[in-house]
Amino acid sequence: MKTFEVTILGSLAALPHKGKITSSQILLYNRQSIMIDCGEGVQMMMSKYHINPSRIKLICISHLHGDHLFGLPGLLSSFQHHQRTEPLTIIGPVGTAEFIDVVHKLTQQYIVYPIYIKEIDIVEKTEVFHFDDLVVSAFPLNHRIVTYGYYFEEKARVKKMNKDAVKQFQLTVEEIRQILKGEDIKRNEGLLLKNEIFTLPDPPFRSYAYCSDTMYDEKILDWIKGVSTLYHEATYLHLLVEKAKERKHTTAQQAGRLAKKAKVKKLIIGHFSSRYNDVKELVDEARNEFEEVYAALEGSVFSI
Numbered sequence: 001m002k003t004f005e006v007t008i009l010g011s012l013a014a015l016p017h018k019g020k021i022t023s024s025q026i027l028l029y030n031r032q033s034i035m036i037d038c039g040e041g042v043q044m045m046m047s048k049y050h051i052n053p054s055r056i057k058l059i060c061i062s063h064l065h066g067d068h069l070f071g072l073p074g075l076l077s078s079f080q081h082h083q084r085t086e087p088l089t090i091i092g093p094v095g096t097a098e099f100i101d102v103v104h105k106l107t108q109q110y111i112v113y114p115i116y117i118k119e120i121d122i123v124e125k126t127e128v129f130h131f132d133d134l135v136v137s138a139f140p141l142n143h144r145i146v147t148y149g150y151y152f153e154e155k156a157r158v159k160k161m162n163k164d165a166v167k168q169f170q171l172t173v174e175e176i177r178q179i180l181k182g183e184d185i186k187r188n189e190g191l192l193l194k195n196e197i198f199t200l201p202d203p204p205f206r207s208y209a210y211c212s213d214t215m216y217d218e219k220i221l222d223w224i225k226g227v228s229t230l231y232h233e234a235t236y237l238h239l240l241v242e243k244a245k246e247r248k249h250t251t252a253q254q255a256g257r258l259a260k261k262a263k264v265k266k267l268i269i270g271h272f273s274s275r276y277n278d279v280k281e282l283v284d285e286a287r288n289e290f291e292e293v294y295a296a297l298e299g300s301v302f303s304i
């Protein structure tokens with residue numbers, strides 16, 4: 001089975017504090033990486049947790065608030081210092097390209113490796129990228145500025161052949177082509193050989209959804225229902241639910257409730273307010289709603 005795991009680089013909301021930084025994660029799929037959000041200080045965390053920068057082929061930005069973005073100019077500049085040649089794709093809301101252009105213009109940063117910036121403006125879940133067997137989609141969240149969640153879903157594009165059956169029925173090259181296209185085989189004698197005889201069942205598909213920042217909104221269920229692992233922000237304890245509403249954030253209790261309604265397998269909560277010295281109380285609060293809850297702390301690795 002291909003590696004599919006997420007490493008947390010930053011867990012905090014708003015500002016870095018006591019060795020922790022703001023939102024950033026690395027999703028590793030089969031030796032290639034996607035960075036999700038890029039808070040200030042991300043490069044220190046990458047070196048601390050042995051993240052290979054040259055494997056990053058895609059950066060997904062959820063929204064343009066600084067605690068999700070201020071690490072980006074430094075990272076792009078370091079890629080240049082490391083003589084990166086591989087192309088990099090950056091996906092984010094409208095304004096992402098302008099932010100990068102203005103920084104590069106004012107700082108006279110000259111980038112040689114190709115950067116493709118894809119700005120999205122969507123109202124429902126939309127495929128935005130794919131590589132290998134991984135499909136990346138974005139969907140709208142409910143925050144103070146335009147914000148997108150991301151959904152990473154494994155999909156086998158080509159079925160695996162059952163070699164024993166191919167041998168047994170002595171399939172011709174043309175018949176194998178038909179099978180790979182998903183067709184059945186009709187032979188002269190009126191014999192119908194069903195496609196599923198020659199293909200192996202798909203392995204269970206894994207998926208990861210990233211929801212930060214957003215207020216509690218059940219509309220999001222449409223996009224994330226049944227996801228294997230859900231990351232959802234939980235900025236505050238429920239005691240501060242009014243503040244959460246006003247700032248368009250979620251409480252730990254609400255994140256747990258959403259995970260339960262979405263029937264996910266595992267919930268990771270993060271984007272913690274720095275007022276909480278120990279995030280155990282946030283995890284415990286979410287666990288009252290949904291059992292499988294983990295804290296997105298710097299350096300934690302979760303397999304999907």
Ligand SMILES: [Zn+2]
Pocket residue numbers: 063065143213
């Ligand atoms: Zn925000």
